[in-house]
Amino acid sequence: MFDDRYTLAYKRYPYQKSADQDAAKPVRHKVVVMGGGPIGVATALDLGRQGIETLVLDDHEGVGMGSRAICFSKRCLEIADRYGAGKPMVEKGVVWNLGKVFHRDRKVFEFNLLPEEGHEFPAFINLQQPYFESYMLDRFEELQANGAPIEVRGKNRVENVTVHDDHVEIGILTPDGPYKIEAEWLIGCDGASSPLREMLGYEFTGKVFQDSFLIADIKMKNNDFPTERWFWFDPSHGEGASTLLHRQPDDVWRVDFQIGWDVDRKEEMKEENIRRRLDAFLGEGVEYDMVWSSIYTFQCKRMDSFRHGRVFFAGDSAHQVSPFGARGANSGMQDVDNLGWKLGLVINGKAPDSLLDTYDNERIHGADENILNSTRSTDFITPKSDMSKLFRDAVLDLSEQYTFARPLVNSGRLSVPCTYDGSPLNSPDAMMEPKRSRPGSPCPDAPLGDGFLLPQLADRFTLLTINAEAPESFEEEGINVTRLALSTEDDPTGALKERYLGDNDSAIYLIRPDQHVAARRPNFDENIFRAAVRRAIGKE
Template identity: 85%
Template sequence: MFDDRYTLAFKRYPYEKSADQDAATPARHPVVVMGGGPIGVATALDLGQQGIPVLVLDDHEGVGMGSRAICFAKRCLEIADRYGCGKPMVKKGVVWNLGKVFHQDRQVFEFNLLPEEGHEYPAFINMQQPYFESFMLDRFEELQKSGAPIEIRGKNRVENVIQHNDYVEIEILTPDGPYTIHADWLIGCDGAASPLRTMLDLDFTGKVFQDSFLIADIKMKSDDFPTERWFWFDPSHGEGASTLLHKQPDDVWRVDFQIGWDVDRAEEMKEENIRRRLDAFLGEGVEYDMVWSSIYTFQCKRMDSFRHGRVFFAGDAAHQVSPFGARGANSGMQDVDNLGWKLGMVIRGEAPDSLLDSYDSERIHGADENILNSTRSTDFITPKSRMSKIFRDAVLALSEHYDFARPLVNSGRLSVPCTYDGSPLNSADALPDGPARSRPGAPCPDAPLGDGFLLPRLSGKFTLLTIDAEAPEELTEEGITATRLALSVADDTTQALKDRYLGDAPSGVYLIRPDQHVAARRDSYNETLFRAALRRATGKE
């Protein structure tokens, strides 16, 4: 039986019987993705653009109701742009770079997440998750129509998974009964509760934070609150220990109240009680309509390993953090960005299976960084002792007047892309005068180039970026080709390219991975060293 876990906002892939269900022997698929949420669909987009067949299995038939995730960071949007859906997201979303922090009724300081010019995408957009998913599904359908070998099956619930040496056996239930398929690779993108984790009896360890938060998404038209992130500690309205306010598209606002651990959830979710909190916060005479509400607690957890033989985990199935800092969906997109090119190379026979182990090491590094920042944010927002609160309040008081205290204020360290320091795919940094922000392991910072930007010119394959340096147009090593992109600091009158890639160096040569992370850099081209760097970046050294 199919009991839907949630109401659909958009029915996008209604159940249809497939030929696999009547096959005499189980059909075999190169890649199967379990879960049709944003991370599962992103996985199909990444691999589908490489021409790799992908089957997505989802136990629903579309996009779930409710805003849920609303903050999508610059790096997430840059990844979506490579998949072909970043620009419509920004067009729909509410763009913001500025945040303000309040203590009671006093603004103690404000911050700008992208103070420099010369980037195609903003620091953040706010947009309800159903829209985010819908734009990716629009792109999914475009790719299908252009011949990409990708498919999504609604009302196909995975009931059991059995790993074998060279394939994964997947048992599926549909409205027409059960059937079985085989997959070379299985990717679990099935969310925080992850039935796949349970099927494989895998641990999910970490910490549960004892506090409750009430989300109320409301529709109102107001000029009193600009398009910024506003966060209150100990707000004077008294309806929560902290309050967060964000604007979304369609005149919808997200209000997030910290309401404590020992609350009666059923009582708190009654509309009259939600409205009481909102009225106290917004003031008299403000008219609004309720759109969606939820109470949540959160945990910071991850799996011990994101790879288990021929099964991978990505997104919330692999790791969970608090919502403060918008590190959930944003880190899940970075998972896909990391895994996609590696799995593609292994499937095509261009790289050894061991390359896939670097997905585990690099994204665990990313998950641990997110969990650390998320835990610190939570400890500051929800102090658990009298002394912790005294310290927190002292920092807030000082931050109103003194710059040194402001970095200590933590209302949610907002998501930034992970730098894979120490990755086995990195070569030693050989550009000592180069900027730290573009060191090996770092994601490439964007820069303006004439009427466009740098990142769209990084092809999704290995790139040899030269800046005022000579190099061959192509470098091929053991079947892998890096294509040259030749630039000069004269191409950018703003000097952002120089500042972000050369620093004090007169020239530079970068080996850039398909996911736009730096693999190696030097001041000039050296064929022997860059061949070695290309082997190392593909798991061959």
């Protein structure tokens, strides 16, 4: 299925004995990341690009097996692009914007996730997780070769952790035996089962939904399925209460079957039983090869706090949602995007430790938003009573002809970037519209001549001016703010005006390093924007 470099069998970072293992006392590292999956590697990329020494510990030696996550959102790709990995993902991935919903054998409606033009990246790509991880590792190796202070150690399994006021002590097991290191900061990116969370005694709180879903990834070339997301409620083929179909690269297709709670999972995972379901779904005579399969249960959970002193949790180790909606890896990338610049400022002495508490504040807001959407999707997909199912089926029937019913159909509200409304880092809004670019929101992209806006914002504090005068740069509390001067003359499609000006003639935005809006006003006021910088770094 994959190039050898994109499978677990290929050792991207084979075990090598490190000098730390022979040191007389534990060596202290600036940041240690536990877990070498996509979120752990992204964390190292974010910090390494800031020149911050970061060590990734992984109990494997390469990328994980199986397709697993396959849907990556526009915001996720924009973040990956800042790290230098976004464009290879799009080139390999299957781009899609259109989704269709069926009830039994009837299409009841369709939707377009990105109906507007003027974005560098598509609404979604489908890309097997091993590819996603490997493109991130390609970039990791490139940065490392160019002197970035980042390292990944394979077959280094964290066995125990002791948290102190000023550091964390980490016990590690390797093929050559145990050793210890210390970290000023430890970030857990070790997945939904998180050994780190278990070691420290922290719990998930939330809900487990009593239903089971069978995933089957199959390779087939001759079929009539388009590159769209197709979801069936009560499919006429009778194999499952709902079915989802997605296309992936390499002629691989993802099929999800809702198979119920009281099932024998071992029996369901037998190849002959999986093929029975697939044959009923695809019809007679369709040839395919089995690539990967798994059974999962919907869960919507999170930790009560994502920060515990010098220990942070990100990605699935911090929160877990059902797969429908593609909110797992995508929200994990937003975790990294939020934590990276804040931890960098604190380590470099440019922000107080309290800034790190806003990672907890903002990303719990994001996790709760994801959990709410995922719970609503799950309730619609898996009705818990006859009355709930009657309501759902009525909505599906009405949506075929009546537009008012279509917003009620929920086959998985797909991942969109989180807006940090109410964040303590936001300055009061002096413009009120456009609403989509209010303080706390991620900057919407816009075409600018031969390029796009977001790459020009980079990953620093930026003063974006549109039809307005301001200094080319200014410094506040050690933070250098540089100006990006634009005008509506740079706006060939009108997207910049629509997304950032609205009915205003001019606008000035203070943009955070994660490309979220910190403040905005029609014109430049030095005192107000200096205060906005202080507020955005936790000093106001």
